[in-house]
Amino acid sequence: YLHTTSQSLDAASVALNNNISVYKSSEKNLRIVGVQSGMANIYLYNTIGKQVLKASFMGSGVNDIELPELSQGVYIVKLSTLNGIFNKKIIID
DSSP: OOOOOSOOOOHHHHHHHHHOEEEEEETTEEEEEOOOSSEEEEEEEOTTSOEEEEEEEEOOSEEEEEOOOOOSEEEEEEEEETTEEEEEEEEEO
């Protein structure tokens, strides 16, 4: 089946995905680059969907979030800003 809608792709969400980077900068640090201003919320989920981290911060271009003690594996980062929601997978080793 092909489902269509009359709404077009929002250009702001495309720009949000191109300007934000999320990566582990050290053993206990998650770095978010590209959130320039405004409040942002970050959520970290394990592969079975359990939320393991929730934090808020004020965007300043480069923000560091301290990670809790996590086991090795793949995690999903959900970053919610005033401009939209950004999702990314990261690997904790």
